[in-house]
Amino acid sequence: MSWIYRTAAEQAAALAAGEVTSVELTQAHLDQIAAVDDGGEGVHAFLHVDADGALAQAMASDERRASGSPLHELDGVPIAVKDVLTTIGLPTTCGSKMLEGWVPPYDATVVAKLKAAGLPILGKTNMDEFAMGSSTENSAYGPTRNPWDHTRIPGGSGGGSAAAVAAFEAPLALGTDTGGSIRQPGAMTGTVGVKPTYGSVSRYGLVALANSLDQVGPVTRTVLDSALLQELIGGHDPKDSTSVPTPVTGLVEAARQGGTKDLAGVKVGVVKELAGDAWQTGVMQRFEESVALLRQMGAEIVEVSLPSFVHAMAAYYLILPAECSSNLAKFDAMRYGLRVTPEGSPSAEDVMKVSRDAGFGDEVKRRIMIGTYALSSGYYDAYYGQAQKIRTLIIEDFKKAFEQVDVLVSPTAPSTAFPIGEKVDDPLSMYLQDLATIPANLAGVPGISLPSGLAPEDGLPTGVQFLAPVLEDARLYRVGAALETALFEQWGGQIVPPAYKEN
Amino acid sequence: MPELSRDEVRHLADLARIDLSDAELEHLAPQLNVILESVASIQGVAGDDVVATSHPIPMTNVFRDDVVVPGLTPVQALAGAPAKEDDKFSVPRILGDEQ
Amino acid sequence: MSDTLPGLIDFDEVLEKFDPAMGLEVHVELNTNTKMFCGCPTTFGGAPNTQVCPTCLGLPGAMPVVNAKAVESAIRIGLALNCEIAEWCRFARKNYFYPDMPKNFQTSQYDEPIAFDGYLDVDVEGETYRIEIERAHMEEDTGKATHVGGSTGRIHGADYSLIDYNRAGIPLIEIVTRPILGAGEKAPQVARAYVSALRDLIKALGVSDVRMDQGSMRCDVNLSLAPKGSKVLGTRSETKNVNSLRSVERAVRFEMSRHAGVLLSGGSVLQETRHFHEDDGTTSPGREKSDAEDYRYFPEPDLVPVAPSRAWVDELRTTLPEPPAERRARLQASWGYTDLEMRDVINADAIELIEETVAAGAAPQAARKWWLSEISRRANEAGVELASAGVSPAQVAEVQQLIDEGTLNDKLARQVFDGLFAGEGTPAQIIEKRGLALVSDDGPLLTAIEEALAAQPDIADKIRGGNHKAAGAIVGAVMKATRGQADAARVQQLIIEKLA
Ligand SMILES: [Mg+2]
Ligand SMILES: [Zn+2]
Secondary structure (H helix, E strand, O other): OOHHHOOHHHHHHHHHOOOOOHHHHHHHHHHHHHHHOOOOOOOOOEEEEOHHHHHHHHHHHHHHHHOOOOOOOOOOOOEEEEOOEOOOOOOOOOOOHHHOOOOOOOOOHHHHHHHHHOOOEEEEEOOOHHHOOOOOOOOOOOOOOEOOEOOEOOOOOOHHHHHHHHOOOOOEEEEEOOOOOOHHHHHHHOOEEEEOOOOOEOOOOEOOOOOOOOOEEEEEOOHHHHHHHHHHHEOOOOOOOOOOOOOOOOHHHHHHHHOOOOOOOOEEEEEOOOOOOOOOHHHHHHHHHHHHHHHHOOOEEEEEOOHHHHHHHHHHHHHHHHHHHHHHHHOOOOOOOOOOOOOOOOOHHHHHHHHHHHHOOHHHHHHHHHHHHHHOOOOOHHHHHHHHHHHHHHHHHHHHHHHHOOEEEEEOOOOOOOEOOOOOOOHHHHHHHHOOOHHHHHHOOOEEEEEEEEOOOOOOEEEEEEEOOOOOHHHHHHHHHHHHHHHHHHHOOOOOOHHHOOO | OOOOOHHHHHHHHHHOOOOOOHHHHHHHHHHHHHHHHHHHHHOOOOOOOOOOOOOOOOOOOOEEOOOOOOOEOHHHHHOOOOOEEOOEEEEEOOOOOOO | OOOOOOOOOOHHHHHHHEEEEEEEEEEEEOOOOEOOOOOOEOOOOOOOOOOEOOOOOOOOOOOOOEEHHHHHHHHHHHHHOOOEEOOOEOOEEEEOOOOOOOOOEEEEOOOOOOEEEEEEEEEEOOEEEEEEEEEEEEEEOOOEEEEEOOOOOOOOOOOEEEEEOOOOOOEEEEEEEOOEEOOHHHHHHHHHHHHHHHHHHHHHHOOOOOOHHHOOEEEEEEEEEEEOOOOOOOOOEEEEEEOOHHHHHHHHHHHHHHHHHHHHOOOOOOOEEEEEEOOOOEEEEEEEOOOOOOOOOEEOOOOOOEOOOHHHHHHHHOOOOOOHHHHHHHHHHHHOOOHHHHHHHHHOOOHHHHHHHHHOOOOHHHHHHHHHHHHHHHHHHHOOOHHHOOOOHHHHHHHHHHHHOOOOOHHHHHHHHHHHHOOOOOHHHHHHHHOOOOEOOHHHHHHHHHHHHHHOHHHHHHHHOOOHHHHHHHHHHHHHHOOOOEOHHHHHHHHHHHHO
16 A cells, blocks of 8 residues: 555654655655646646655654654654745745745744654645635636546635645645635545634734634644644744634544544534525535434534524625735735836836736735725725624624534535536635635634535535534544544545545 | 725725726626625624624733844845845835825 | 915914914834834844844735833823823724835724823923823834935935835834814924923933934824814814924924915815925925725734733833923922023923033033023024034033133133034044143243233233223233133233232
């Protein structure tokens, strides 16, 4: 069995047992990238592959291992990083022409943590431009294809990280989740993705989409791998003022405990508002089967209502554009990034306008304009102010719900992966993809998505999402690992895209 | 929900420093109106008694000691600059006043 | 430099017909070690872009962290201005595009300033004006652009600009007054007195260098006129970066005359920013404030609220310096100045200078004399502030000590000041170089006396006859012969002794 089909935990164990070297592991993944990522019809999960850098890091890892001083349990296990996180010496484009060729002079805190733990960085993964989108079609460098069906989207904005993990190009990846950009691609590609509690993983070096919603998190093939990675990247960061002082701990332990499939005493709330006619039949069917499994493992299932959820989408699509319209103002062709100079003797303002028109794609322009509108005087209270109040109502809904139950559960996304191109010019139907994932970002609570099976009607992956109270990320891992274990028993292991099965 | 006119869309683009062509304006304006119409549903949902949340996790007083930490060299700072001169960023002529 | 003006109106006529209202916005750069939101140093005059980091350069992904010392300084300024200190406040983003601002938003405070509702009492010619402070808030400075090409080196007409971001992110406190009404003819002086008092207060707090010439204190002057007796404020103009006390006074006076000219010719005043010109004391139009100017403020999501505990605020209250009015009273008593003398000192903005001169060893009256006569005259001629005239309090004290020791007399001292203004070195070096010391040896004096007596025998007789007053003519001749370097009293004494 090729090493690439092992989970990160298995690869780490093999390294520890001396069965494989980090150079071998890293090379195996680079080989897989070379085999499946490139070309007109490849997965295109990566925007930049750093073979030399990854191998050098792998070699250093092997030397540490040989001298008996590995830095971390995952030392030597390679990883892919979403191109929205800054990396010294590696291009960071955020999927935008605006930042083509930009090489940051500093590492994001999470990237520095990966390096400090010895994980070779394979490269930077594709994404919707500045993380705006749910399909990775908004990348200025072309879409990522879903390993389950190359004509379909892998979800977004972090479609590159999810597809890389699904196609065995990397055992681990970092994603970022502002309204579902880790979890929804997880559901689309049959992988696991976690949005940790807001502030529990540093945002320093994450090119902000919407600062009050963004969170870095793990993208993996198993719940345990996510736990290992979240524990590694989490913790307080003095460079991020919104970083919570309390570390989120016990995740790996919770995942291992969940693996025993004992959910006695756990109360699970099925969210009434996150179901209905708009939801694809196969998605609901697999979801209900998952809920039944939870009950079988001893969980108490109740239906709960979070009435303000119906306003979450609208609030989100005001708060996010508002924050991003301001965040993206810095891309003005003055200090870095694309500069387009029109004919004549243009002023700085002319150059800014022309460069921003040339450098930003349609979705970015749409959101900047909506945000500009929502913040302008005369509209602020009706739009942005009102959206911030909805946010309060949603937080209160979560509080009340978590007085009754330990975790909430819903399908991750309303449908399976749709064909590339289907929703490109229909922003609203694209936005609906994040219906179930957005509330967690508005409230700062953690969420996990894991595969719940394949929709019978199209054979594509479906996802189930758990949500827990702020700082109670461990609950996600316990319940998630339990469900995963039960499902793997049914399936005889994880579900794998047919074209990517080991033969 | 007032429909955004083309002039208003152009004004927004000016505020946001995006040089939209007429064709782009034609393409984006109706999409913006669809989005605005859908988000308008929240108006009036929360009353005066509801406080606005700007930060999902309430915290206060996160400060840094007034101690110098090393930053970037001019070479690093200017590495991505589209144009530079004498260790400064070179920008086209500036219209308008400092604020 | 001024644009076509519809005629300036004589100041007295302005006052007959209008009441001025002023608003002053002062930006103070704090003297913290590091910037507002990052650990970069704030030292003035560093090589370009050597004091920058991802945060103050606005690089993608970088984040701000608030400097605790800056918050402390803001609270102390607020307390010294008798403000309330917010129990809870936030930073906000002020969104506008400008190349010297790395993020294209300024992290500032909007409707939740850290300090608000205060006042500062200022004295103008013995009358006290209470200037109400609306707010004092925290924000960050911008980078600095130099304009290349074109003829003027100014922003307009330049070919391109070069930007140094060393200044970007330096902590600023913006202090905003409520409209200052009822100052009438004294409006220009009140404005000046306020800025002066504010500067002294902040200097005493030790939180800023408050160097208007270096830009660590900058003033914007808002002015409007209302028809006499009307309670409705007129349209205001906002004159930016008025950067000396004298300019503050001149800018108010000029804008009053200009507004009156516009209004009396049937025009209406534009709401616009204006530039002040140091050379001729005029203003010229800048940017018109239009609807397009919409800063789209919203709470900065990357920073959490600031909620200073009352214990902290109370602790900071104990660190405040003596209030300016009390300080002035104390200094007047200790210096023994009359009310009139003290008023002149205040008007000349010389309190600090005299305090330092006295501290350096000079007698209070001597210190006052030099600063208010010799040095003031030269500062006026050069059109600069007293403090920037080119003489330090220590030098004044040194000159006075040389007088007290008999090395110099007043006349020679003035020549030493000439040397100081010309930058010829220390007083000792100037005395040496210019050969200015008093002749302390009696020999050359006696020779000169004999020559003078011989030249004017009739006077010599008068002195012999007991008319000592007549000695003055001989003293004068001796002084002339020694080019002023004789001690006149000693010469007088020698003449009397010789002819007794
Ligand atoms: Mg300001
Ligand atoms: Zn800095």
